[in-house]
Amino acid sequence: MTSMMERSPGFPAAPSEEPDWMSCRRCRVLLYRKRFDRAGGVCPECGWHSPLGADRRVATLLDRESAVRVAPPETVHDPLSFVDLEPYADRLSKARARTGLDDAVQVVRGTIQGRPVVAAVMDFAFLGGSLGAAAGEAVAVAAETALADQAPLLLVTASGGARMQEGTLSLMQMAKTAGAMARLDEAGLLTVSLITDPTYGGVAASFATLSDVLIAEPGARMGFAGPRVIEQTIRQKLPGDFQTAEFLLGHGLIDGVRARAELPYLLGTLLSAAARREGRDGGGVGDGGGGEEGGGGRARERDAEDVAVRDPRGLTRRPVDQAVRLARDLGRPTTLDHVAEWTDRFVELRGDRAGGGDCPAIAGGLAVVDGLPLVVVGHQKGHTTDELVRRNFGMPSPAGYRKAMRLMRLAAKLRLPLVTLIDTPGAYPGLEAEEHGQAHAIAECIRLMGSLPVPVVSVITGEGGSGGALALGVANEVLICENGVYSVISPEGCAAILWRSPEAAGTAAAALKIDAASMLELGVVDGVVPEPDGGAHRDPAAAARLVRRAVVHAVRRLRGRDGADLVAERRARYRRFGSVDASLKEKGILP
Known part of the structure; x- marks a missing residue:
């Protein structure tokens, strides 16, 4: 099986094709690029988590060579024949050429620590990860694939909001994706959102926040309206950490803030706890976390006396x-x-x-x-x-x-x-x-x-x-x-x-x-x-x-x-x- 990394033209260029040294966007410290890449795109000095493209994100989260692409069906193209400073059709063509992606969401089947999962991964590099018909369809298809596979759904979000060039059809994607999440709720399947920077607007107000578990990377921002809009509306200066992952955690809006290196183990634990076993669902229980051989590193006590x-x-x-x-x-x-x-x-x-x-x-x-x-x-x-x-x-x-x-x-x-x-x-x-x-x-x-x-x-x-x-x-x-x-x-x-x-x-x-x-x-x-x-x-x-x-x-x-x-x-x-x-x-x- 060919890995996503090998077959996708959207994967970032090899370090050898880029300058050996780079500057951290947050602390401005000079970093050796190869060390930065080995650290998963995290600054060793200040902990800044750099943006990751969808393909690289898949490669860092899923087991090696386990990812198989799920292709969503074709959706409407430029439904409004929209033109602002340039035609929307031209913007789409340029975004596809620049990123090598069809749209802002990539869908894959795969495993994390051996547990099956379906993932819908957003890429901010594609028109700001905006939610249009194609992106909404991809999320819906990911949910339907998870339902068919009886597997958990992982959503990795990165978006500036709805895609304005598609008008109300973009708005309707919020209802489409929310309905898809509801079907997974009804089926009893675990849903997890990994919030990355930034996640705003229609994505935050639909599928991103409807998951059972919400985990954010350090410093990731999430909200409905952006801070500039809010400040203009209320005419007040916002707190410095407003809408950051740490702010959201303190206000009870997410479950945790985890560094990038921790995510595979964390997600593996969640998938293990939610694992289904055929014929074991009566009364709500199925074996998980190691099946019949135990889990969690503790000895089994199946026949222990009361x-x-x-x-x-x-x-x-x-x-x-x-x-x-x-x-x-x-x-x-x-x-x-x-x-x-x-x-x-x-x-x-x-x-x-x-x-x-x-x-x-x-x-x-x-x-x-x-x-x-x-x-x-x-x-x-x-x-x-x-x-x-x-x-x-x-x-x-x-x-x-x-x-x-x-x-x-x-x-x-x-x-x-x-x-x-x-x-x-x-x-x-x-x-x-x-x-x-x-x-x-x-x-x-x-x-x-x-x-x-x-x-x-x-x-x-x-x-x-x-x-x-x-x-x-x-x-x-x-x-x-x-x-x-x-x-x-x-x-x-x-x-x-x-x-x-x-x-x-x-x-x-x-x-x-x-x-x-x-x-x-x-x-x-x-x-x-x-x-x-x-x-x-x-x-x-x-x-x-x-x-x-x-x-x-x-x-x-x-x-x-x-x-x-x-x-x-x-x-x-x-x-x-x-x-x-x-x-x-x-x-x-x-x-």
């Missing part, structure tokens, strides 16, 4: 106030600690996509654990004062719950199990949180979790505080760590309200029965995950491995179940709470 304690009589009772202290210990593993111990393959996804920002109190993403592709979402506290402050002590804002919901919907779309890790004093009770609809965000999260047609497993790893915890806790199987607690209100809050004294927190904790053994007796949880002697903080790695074993066992038990049955079972679980249960009477828990 580590969770299911009978309250098998638990050692301790004073409830002691459990509260242990649940809050800063040495306990956080969500990201658990994920780091569970697997080597994890891509954190960030942002609520609604401009609310990226709430640091919620962390989550796509992972492969013991060969199982999962979506993991959890509260994130921290171990130091600085981290606790930055993570808002694990108390999510509305943007945090909306980020969680975005990941939950991704799990449903890709038919992947959802695992949630709960450790929060509660949702953030602040002025800004209320202004942005904290109650509504929590309610939506609870409703969505109850309706997901995939296996859902929740683990209370530390503190399960109020509705802020329940928003991540509506599951088919709910587990709690041995020293975890789960409560309608903090013991301090209960003591202040009912005892009217903060000194009564211990008494309130005991009265509320918030410890793991009581939760198991009440049927609120299905099992208790043991901890190392003295608590999870004594050996966080061992504690994380125990949770992993419990999660894997639960997911394997639930996988393959029909989605409708999983939803019905989950709703029935919560429907019965508060009803008179004869078994609880027999145990003496209810009078």
